[in-house]
Amino acid sequence: xxxxxxEENPYxxxxxxxxxxxxxxxxxxxxxxxxxxxxxVNQKLIQQADGLEKVVQERTADLEKAREIAEAASHAKSVxxxxxxxxxxxxxxxxxxxxxxxxxxxxxxxQTSMAATIVDSGQLLLAVLNDIxxxxxxxxxxxxxxxxxxxxxxxxxxxxxLYSFKAIEKDIAFHVNVNDTAKCWIKSDPVRLRQVVxxxxxxxxxxxxxxxxxxxxxxxxxxxxxxxxxxxxxxxxLGIPANKISALCQPFVQVDAxxxxxxxxxxxxxxxxxxxxxxxxxxxHIESTEGVGSCFTATMKVTVEDEAQNEVKIDIGDAIAIISxxxxxxxxxxxxxxxxxxxKKFLKQFDLDITVAANGQEAIDATQDIxxxxxxxxxNMPIVDGVTATENIRKRDHAMGxxxxxxxALTANTMVHQVAGYIEAGMDNHLAKPVxxxxxxxxMADALTSGN
Amino acid sequence: xxxxxxxxLLNMAESIAGEDAVDAILDECPLETNGAFTSxxxxxxxxxxxxxxxxxxxxxxxxxxxxxxxxxxxxxxxxEGYPAFFVGKNDAFTMLESIENEVHVEVRxxxxxxxxxxxxxxxxxxxxxxxxYCSERPLxxxxxxxxxxxxxxxxxxADIDKIDHSSSGEFxxxxxxxxxx
Numbered sequence: 033x034x035x036x037x038x039e040e041n042p043y044x045x046x047x048x049x050x051x052x053x054x055x056x057x058x059x060x061x062x063x064x065x066x067x068x069x070x071x072x073v074n075q076k077l078i079q080q081a082d083g084l085e086k087v088v089q090e091r092t093a094d095l096e097k098a099r100e101i102a103e104a105a106s107h108a109k110s111v112x113x114x115x116x117x118x119x120x121x122x123x124x125x126x127x128x129x130x131x132x133x134x135x136x137x138x139x140x141x142x143q144t145s146m147a148a149t150i151v152d153s154g155q156l157l158l159a160v161l162n163d164i165x166x167x168x169x170x171x172x173x174x175x176x177x178x179x180x181x182x183x184x185x186x187x188x189x190x191x192x193x194l195y196s197f198k199a200i201e202k203d204i205a206f207h208v209n210v211n212d213t214a215k216c217w218i219k220s221d222p223v224r225l226r227q228v229v230x231x232x233x234x235x236x237x238x239x240x241x242x243x244x245x246x247x248x249x250x251x252x253x254x255x256x257x258x259x260x261x262x263x264x265x266x267x268x269x270l271g272i273p274a275n276k277i278s279a280l281c282q283p284f285v286q287v288d289a290x291x292x293x294x295x296x297x298x299x300x301x302x303x304x305x306x307x308x309x310x311x312x313x314x315x316x317h318i319e320s321t322e323g324v325g326s327c328f329t330a331t332m333k334v335t336v337e338d339e340a341q342n343e344v345k346i347d348i349g350d351a352i353a354i355i356s357x358x359x360x361x362x363x364x365x366x367x368x369x370x371x372x373x374x375x376k377k378f379l380k381q382f383d384l385d386i387t388v389a390a391n392g393q394e395a396i397d398a399t400q401d402i403x404x405x406x407x408x409x410x411x412n413m414p415i416v417d418g419v420t421a422t423e424n425i426r427k428r429d430h431a432m433g434x435x436x437x438x439x440x441a442l443t444a445n446t447m448v449h450q451v452a453g454y455i456e457a458g459m460d461n462h463l464a465k466p467v468x469x470x471x472x473x474x475x476m477a478d479a480l481t482s483g484n
Numbered sequence: 485x486x487x488x489x490x491x492x493l494l495n496m497a498e499s500i501a502g503e504d505a506v507d508a509i510l511d512e513c514p515l516e517t518n519g520a521f522t523s524x525x526x527x528x529x530x531x532x533x534x535x536x537x538x539x540x541x542x543x544x545x546x547x548x549x550x551x552x553x554x555x556x557x558x559x560x561x562x563x564e565g566y567p568a569f570f571v572g573k574n575d576a577f578t579m580l581e582s583i584e585n586e587v588h589v590e591v592r593x594x595x596x597x598x599x600x601x602x603x604x605x606x607x608x609x610x611x612x613x614x615x616x617y618c619s620e621r622p623l624x625x626x627x628x629x630x631x632x633x634x635x636x637x638x639x640x641x642a643d644i645d646k647i648d649h650s651s652s653g654e655f656x657x658x659x660x661x662x663x664x665x
Contacts (some may be wrong), residue, residue: 056522057523060522060523060524063524064524064594067593067594067595068593068594071593071594
């Protein structure tokens with residue numbers, strides 16, 4: 033058995049001392065060696081990190097460049113679409129106007145039916161063009177949302193009237209239920225709300241061959257005046273396969289290609305509606321069971337108006353009465369001959385004194401000697417444009433102490449900020465092209481009575 | 485201050501006065517480490533100054549002389565321990581010029597936290613080198629010992645003139661090393 037010494041020797045031998053000392057020196061050298069290795073490895077890591085950083089920067093730059101190119105191409109496409117749509121709209125305006133004017137003349141039954149077909153087809157084409165324009169505006173981030181007060185209940189009453197005819201044609205039930213919470217005035221964009229609701233309803237009617245289409249509208253007030261409007265459109269139609277639902281809101285996508293052949297449509301409506309909802313901090317939610325039916329729910333943020341506003345809108349009968357009252361002196365500043373012709377045809381039923389100016393300068397000259405009762409001013413005209421002509425007329429009339437003549441803008445440029453620009457230039461109101469006859473009468477009558 | 489300086493100071497002292505004398509001095513000096521130093525450690529410079537002072541008294545040699553001797557010792561140990569730094573260097577000027585840009589660069593790789601003196605060099609002419617030492621530590625004589633040892637190592641007799649430019653908190657000396665014609 034080994035014995036361990038219980039008493040420690042206080043002295044260390046020289047041999048042992050030298051061994052310890054050598055061991056320490058070797059440990060120190062080892063440590064220096066390791067430190068040096070560590071430094072080398074660190075340097076390599078730093079170089080590697082620098083290299084990676086450089087690669088990432090290059091890749092990012094490449095991607096950025098590719099994105100810019102893609103965006104530029106997409107933008108160019110949008111601009112092209114918008115301008116082409118505009119180019120098509122102008123002659124279509126002529127076709128529609130003339131066709132409408134044609135229906136006011138003495139026609140045989142066959143001719144009446146032909147003219148009606150021209151008007152219907154033209155309006156369908158116009159709707160498609162408007163969809164394309166809306167989509168390109170949305171893609172360019174230029175779709176503007178208005179906030180104006182309007183009667184929510186009245187909007188849905190009008191919507192029901194508009195679509196019940198189509199429902200009757202297809203022999204299906206159609207109900208619009210406006211919940212008490214939604215029977216109030218709100219501040220939002222009535223045009224866009226009507227567009228979204230109209231799209232959902234016309235889709236529902238289109239794809240339902242028996243049963244019903246039911247619209248439920250309610251307002252969910254959160255705090256004070258902030259509210260969500262919730263519009264549910266439920267049908268008993270074809271239904272949508274579950275795997276097709278998510279793709280449905282993509283532009284140009286329909287459930288399948290046969291839909292386009294059977295039911296028509298561009299496949300843009302739902303995509304536009306969803307994006308309009310998104311612009312109003314809302315969304316469109318789809319639930320569907322194939323063969324049973326679908327439920328499309330649109331939500332949008334709106335503001336509740338405390339008091340109902342009195343909408344000043346002249347009844348069409350009153351408008352005709354006002355325009356018929358006397359031989360009003362009307363100036364039309366419009367460079368396009370077709371548009372001039374359409375305008376004159378629309379007002380043919382009245383005995384009016386209509387002067388035509390082919391550009392802004394002619395309008396300024398014409399108003400020099402004659403005091404007109406109302407001026408219709410196209411915006412895009414050669415030599416002097418409509419806005420400049422209006423500013424000049426206003427300045428001159430003011431200097432001469434004349435009374436201010438109502439000036440109405442005639443234009444396809446009806447974006448919110450553009451209209452605001454026309455009003456600022458001194459115009460009183462605007463009429464969107466293509467001009468609708470009834471709207472022309474109402475706006476004109478309003479302008480003719482506004483001074484009195 | 486790097487531990488290697490302490491270790492080598494003790495080695496030098498042992499070689500002159502013997503182990504017992506060094507042990508006695510270490511026992512007497514108020515040192516935080518009780519006199520146990522490793523070359524890879526870091527210790528306060530004040531302890532080095534305490535040791536230099538104590539050895540100076542014990543060996544009955546002025547501090548400046550001891551520092552000079554220690555500088556020479558360090559250069560010799562450096563030449564023995566790190567022959568790689570001498571490869572391709574055929575004269576003292578080239579060696580002295582490489583301290584700042586080669587030796588210190590390597591030292592920093594091992595000890596990134598180390599505080600090193602600066603050695604700016606300038607060739608006045610073919611036979612004359614100006615070297616300016618600058619440090620927070622009062623080791624001008626130690627530096628001169630190293631320069632002298634370097635010159636001797638290359639067997640190139642030279643005159644070394646020193647002008648002390650030290651001010652409070654900074655120790656600076658301007659050396660002019662002139663080769664014998």
